[in-house]
Structure formats: structure tokens, C-alpha cells
Amino acid sequence: MQPIKSIKDIPELDLFTGGSSVCAGCGPSMGLKLALKVLGPKTVIINSAGCMTLLPLFPNTPLKVSWIHNAIENAATTAAGARHGLDALGFKDMNVVVYAGDGATYDIGFASLSSTAIKNERVIYICYNNQSYGNTGFQCTTATPYGSETKTTPRGKENPIGNTNIHKDMLKLMGVHRVYCATASLAYPVDFLNKLNKAKERNGFSYIELLGTCATGWNFDPRYTIKISRLAVRCGMWPLYEIDDRKLSLNKEFKQLKPVDEYLQLQGRYKQLPPDGVTKLQSLVNEHWAQLNEFNAKRYV
Amino acid sequence: MREEELIYKGIHGIPVILEPGNAARVDRSSWRLVRPVYNKDKCIMCKICYTYCPDSAITWTKEGPVINLTSCKGCMICVEECPTDAMSEEKEAS
Ligand SMILES: Cc1ncc(C[n+]2csc(CCOP(=O)(O)OP(=O)(O)O)c2C)c(N)n1
Ligand code: SF4
Ligand code: SF4
Numbered sequence: 001m002q003p004i005k006s007i008k009d010i011p012e013l014d015l016f017t018g019g020s021s022v023c024a025g026c027g028p029s030m031g032l033k034l035a036l037k038v039l040g041p042k043t044v045i046i047n048s049a050g051c052m053t054l055l056p057l058f059p060n061t062p063l064k065v066s067w068i069h070n071a072i073e074n075a076a077t078t079a080a081g082a083r084h085g086l087d088a089l090g091f092k093d094m095n096v097v098v099y100a101g102d103g104a105t106y107d108i109g110f111a112s113l114s115s116t117a118i119k120n121e122r123v124i125y126i127c128y129n130n131q132s133y134g135n136t137g138f139q140c141t142t143a144t145p146y147g148s149e150t151k152t153t154p155r156g157k158e159n160p161i162g163n164t165n166i167h168k169d170m171l172k173l174m175g176v177h178r179v180y181c182a183t184a185s186l187a188y189p190v191d192f193l194n195k196l197n198k199a200k201e202r203n204g205f206s207y208i209e210l211l212g213t214c215a216t217g218w219n220f221d222p223r224y225t226i227k228i229s230r231l232a233v234r235c236g237m238w239p240l241y242e243i244d245d246r247k248l249s250l251n252k253e254f255k256q257l258k259p260v261d262e263y264l265q266l267q268g269r270y271k272q273l274p275p276d277g278v279t280k281l282q283s284l285v286n287e288h289w290a291q292l293n294e295f296n297a298k299r300y301v
Numbered sequence: 302m303r304e305e306e307l308i309y310k311g312i313h314g315i316p317v318i319l320e321p322g323n324a325a326r327v328d329r330s331s332w333r334l335v336r337p338v339y340n341k342d343k344c345i346m347c348k349i350c351y352t353y354c355p356d357s358a359i360t361w362t363k364e365g366p367v368i369n370l371t372s373c374k375g376c377m378i379c380v381e382e383c384p385t386d387a388m389s390e391e392k393e394a395s
Binding site: 025029030062063 | 308309316318321322323324325326327328329332347348349352353354355356357358360361369371372373374375376377378380381382
């Protein structure tokens with residue numbers, strides 16, 4: 001398939017309507033709307049319980065493709081089952097796609113994700129990472145960045161940092177499963193959709209992680225959804241890269257990263273993060289960025 | 302069976318949605334505090350607003366973007382991302 005070259009080049013395929021009950025400016029739902037443009041009508045989405053479960057809400061649905069509401073624990077294995085069932089019935093051209101939050105992916109459904117990946121089932125797994133358990137009111141997951149305030153990691157006198165954990169390096173973890181893995185951002189839709197096209201052509205498992213910029217949880221004006229998604233990449237908080245056959249490629253390279261403070265300033269969840277917290281977060285970003293640059297075009301995992 | 306009965310009582314007691322994408326008719330206009338206003342003269346037909354509208358409230362036509370104020374939730378992403386001033390913001394009458 002020819003790669004998509006620009007925004008104008010993205011297929012004008014509308015399989016996702018308005019009228020759903022997700023928040024105004026919702027990044028994860030924008031991600032799904034874009035994904036369906038390349039996935040096409042022959043797609044079944046398996047969704048773990050989370051914010052996106054609100055999309056098809058009886059008796060209305062914004063979707064023009066099939067959808068399976070699933071438990072949090074096992075979206076990946078449900079997808080493997082759907083794959084085998086469709087193959088047996090002769091529907092080999094259907095795309096089986098998981099659309100799951102980071103709580104479902106990093107934490108509660110990790111066992112099922114890992115086993116499905118290791119078996120290299122022909123499934124595309126998209127994690128929309130809003131860095132929290134969004135649907136239950138913004139609690140901390142193992143994807144929540146250091147320094148972010150959440151319901152379960154409130155900032156206070158005793159703990160001015162908020163979340164003191166350093167998030168899981170999920171791409172590396174998925175990379176060791178020897179499957180195609182990539183990060184994506186809403187601010188770079190061409191890059192995101194080309195990665196999806198790549199995944200679609202694979203005869204095996206692929207894992208794509210989209211930063212699910214979330215105005216409600218991250219506490220910013222929804223108009224800045226794209227601006228913040230772009231800054232996350234420019235500051236090195238969300239680098240765009242792929243791991244294919246254990247080799248790393250950086251997709252967006254910058255001579256110099258912008259300071260993370262520029263990204264943090266725009267979001268209420270980092271409000272009042274003390275200077276030493278910002279310094280620590282910057283050093284974590286620098287360390288990750290240096291590692292990615294060191295291993296660019298080399299074996300990474 | 303009447304359509305309503307089919308939807309709610311469903312087949313074998315399982316409710317069904319008969320029309321994929323029927324949420325397009327759900328009116329979300331009361332969510333808005335501000336609305337986007339389109340000015341064709343300033344538009345460079347870049348498709349950015351159409352690409353980024355999370356609620357598919359912008360359709361793409363040969364003449365450019367068309368805003369559907371039934372679906373628009375007033376997030377202002379289109380206004381913020383439009384590279385010219387073709388999309389601008391207007392307060393809703395309360
Ligand atoms: C095993 C289990 N634990 C808890 C819940 C309650 N629950 C429903 S949605 C949700 C949040 C899921 O978070 P995530 O996967 O990150 O998706 P998001 O809500 O952020 O879209 C939780 C904890 C559940 N459904 N199942
Ligand atoms: S304000 Fe938001 S919902 Fe309304 S048309 Fe613009 S991008 Fe779409
Ligand atoms: S983003 Fe602005 S310039 Fe581009 S198509 Fe939409 S209205 Fe026109």
C-alpha cells in the first residue's frame with residue numbers, strides 16, 4: 001500500500017459519526033475516528049471497559065463497524081478468539097482491532113495482552129493512553145507519568161510530587177515479544193495512520209500506542225488537545241518511534257527538545273509540581289531520549 | 302413487529318440497534334458554550350478541521366468544510382488548529 005503523504009491524502013472514509021456521549025474534544029475518540037479511515041468497514045473493534053465504552057450507548061451508536069464490549073481483563077484474548085472464528089468462517093479479510101485504555105493494557109489486561117502477543121495472533125492492538133483510569137474518575141495507572149496528580153496520588157504537604165512512580169516502559173516490554181510496536185500522536189495523524197497501515201499488512205500481532213490526550217482528566221481547555229499532543233512529542237515526553245523485529249527507529253528526530261515545563265504549564269494535573277519535581281521529570285525524559293538516540297537503527301531489545 | 306419494539310425488546314430478548322451510526326441524530330448542541338463559525342473567503346482547503354474534529358461534526362465537501370451544529374460540542378479544536386482565521390469562535394446565546 002502507498003504510504004499516506006499528507007493530511008489531504010487521508011482517505012475520506014467516515015465510519016464514525018458525532019452524537020456520542022464522550023467529553024467535548026476527547027482525544028481517544030478522535031484516535032478511533034482517524035483509525036477507522038484506514039481500517040475500513042471490514043473491521044471489528046474489541047473494547048475493554050473504559051471511557052470508549054460510552055461510544056455505543058444503547059440505543060445509539062456512532063459506529064458503522066462491529067464492536068464488542070469486553071471486560072477489562074481480556075480484550076486481547078477475546079480478539080484472538082474473534083480472529084480464529086472469523087478465519088474459520090472464511091472472513092480472512094476482516095481486521096480484528098483492540099481499542100483499550102492504559103489501565104486495561106498496562107495493568108488489568110496485561111496477562112492476556114502478553115499471551116496474545118507471544119502467540120503472534122493476527123490482531124492489531126491499539127492502546128489509547130490517557131495515562132489514567134479515566135472512566136472511573138482519573139486514578140493512577142502504571143502509565144501515569146511521574147509528577148502527575150491523580151485521584152489516588154493527590155498533591156499535598158506530605159507528598160508534593162503527586163505520582164512518585166516512574167511509568168512502565170511499555171514499548172520495550174512489547175518489543176521483547178518480538179512483535180511490531182509503535183507510538184503515535186494525534187498531532188501527527190499521517191504518521192499514526194501509516195503505522196496502522198503497516199500493522200494491517202502484518203500477518204501477526206502489532207501493538208500501537210496512541211497518546212490519548214484527555215482534556216477532562218489532564219485538566220486543560222479541550223481546544224488545546226492537538227497543541228498538547230504536539231508538545232508532548234516536541235518535549236520528548238512522547239517520542240514517536242517503532243520497534244520492528246527488535247530494531248528501533250525514531251520517526252521524529254529533533255536536534256533539541258523543548259523543555260518539558262512548556263508541556264506541563266498547560267495542564268492542571270501538573271499545577272504546583274515543585275521545581276525539583278520538574279527537574280526530575282526533565283532528567284527522566286533526557287535519559288529516555290538519549291537511550292532512543294543511542295539505539296536508533298540498531299537492535300534495541 | 303413495530304420498529305420501536307424490535308429495538309427495545311430485540312431479537313430473543315436482546316436489544317438491537319437497527320441503524321449503524323444513528324448517534325448522528327443525537328442533539329449535542331446544549332453542550333456548547335461557544336460555536337465555530339466558518340468564513341469561506343479565508344479558507345485554504347487544508348482539511349485540518351475535518352481531520353481533527355473529534356465528533357465528526359465537520360463533513361468535507363467540494364466547497365470545503367460544512368459544520369453540523371447538531372453534533373458539534375464546541376470543543377474549539379477546529380478554531381485553534383485552523384492555520385488561517387477561517388474558523389472563528391462565537392459565544393452561544395445563553
Ligand atoms: C476488573 C475490573 N476492575 C475495575 C473495573 C472498573 N472500571 C471500569 S472502567 C475502568 C477504567 C479503565 O481505565 P482504562 O483502561 O485506562 O480506560 P479509560 O477509562 O482511561 O478510557 C475501571 C477501573 C472493571 N470494569 N473491571
Ligand atoms: S468546535 Fe469541536 S466539535 Fe465543533 S466542529 Fe469544531 S472541532 Fe468539531
Ligand atoms: S482548517 Fe481552516 S483553512 Fe483548513 S479547511 Fe478547515 S476552515 Fe479551511
